[in-house]
Amino acid sequence: QYPEIKTNLDRKVKTFLEENVNNWRDMNVPISDGKTLYDIIVENNYTKAVEIGTSTGHSAIWIAWALSKTGGKLITIEIDKKRWLEAKANFKKAGVDKFIDARLADAHDLVPSLPGKYDFVFSDADKYWYKNYFVTMDPKLKVGGCFTAHNTSMRISGIREFVEYIESLDYYKTSYVRNSRSGISISYKKAEKPETN
Numbered sequence: 001q002y003p004e005i006k007t008n009l010d011r012k013v014k015t016f017l018e019e020n021v022n023n024w025r026d027m028n029v030p031i032s033d034g035k036t037l038y039d040i041i042v043e044n045n046y047t048k049a050v051e052i053g054t055s056t057g058h059s060a061i062w063i064a065w066a067l068s069k070t071g072g073k074l075i076t077i078e079i080d081k082k083r084w085l086e087a088k089a090n091f092k093k094a095g096v097d098k099f100i101d102a103r104l105a106d107a108h109d110l111v112p113s114l115p116g117k118y119d120f121v122f123s124d125a126d127k128y129w130y131k132n133y134f135v136t137m138d139p140k141l142k143v144g145g146c147f148t149a150h151n152t153s154m155r156i157s158g159i160r161e162f163v164e165y166i167e168s169l170d171y172y173k174t175s176y177v178r179n180s181r182s183g184i185s186i187s188y189k190k191a192e193k194p195e196t197n
């Protein structure tokens with residue numbers, strides 16, 4: 001599941017992830033989903049990433065590991081102070097802290113104020129706000145960029161509206177990760193939003 005180990009940093013991150021494989025208890029993504037995010041970033045050479053919903057930092061470590069390859073940086077947002085502090089400690093231990101700007105904030109307020117542009121987004125916070133996060137990030141996402149969201153297999157209100165919305169957009173190409181239990185949507189931005197009359 002792990003990427004090929006080529007550098008000291010790779011060794012440090014992998015060791016941290018292996019040592020903590022059974023310690024993720026705060027709604028964190030499984031390893032396979034982390035690796036999916038890693039692959040998308042490295043394959044597309046993305047450098048400006050945003051994560052909504054850090055928790056204790058498992059997915060952010062995978063994203064930051066990928067950004068260590070591309071020369072990029074992640075802004076990740078968490079509302080819960082205890083989780084945010086734990087995530088920051090984990091980033092240091094994993095050796096990826098210099099690739100992460102971890103913000104303690106309500107993403108409802110912070111996401112609209114983020115200055116653009118970005119090329120990768122992972123949405124994994126409050127499900128009922130998913131569509132709003134997408135609508136807010138869309139103008140800040142570069143063409144060729146990618147908006148991913150977790151738990152899209154959950155047929156609950158919020159997720160349902162988000163999924164229906166992204167699938168209705170011709171200027172995005174959306175697919176779903178098959179090997180993910182929770183479901184991850186992957187939406188590539190093909191063009192800017194068309195002007196409406």
Ligand SMILES: C[S@@+](CC[C@H](N)C(=O)[O-])C[C@H]1O[C@@H](n2cnc3c(N)ncnc32)[C@H](O)[C@@H]1O
Nearest residue numbers: 027028029053055058059078079106107125126
């Ligand atoms: C599913 S967990 C994220 C897991 C994380 N992505 C991982 O895989 O390690 C969702 C997190 O979003 C946070 N959250 C919920 N609503 C939020 C909001 N409005 N702003 C910022 N964070 C929020 C929760 O406190 C929780 O820690």
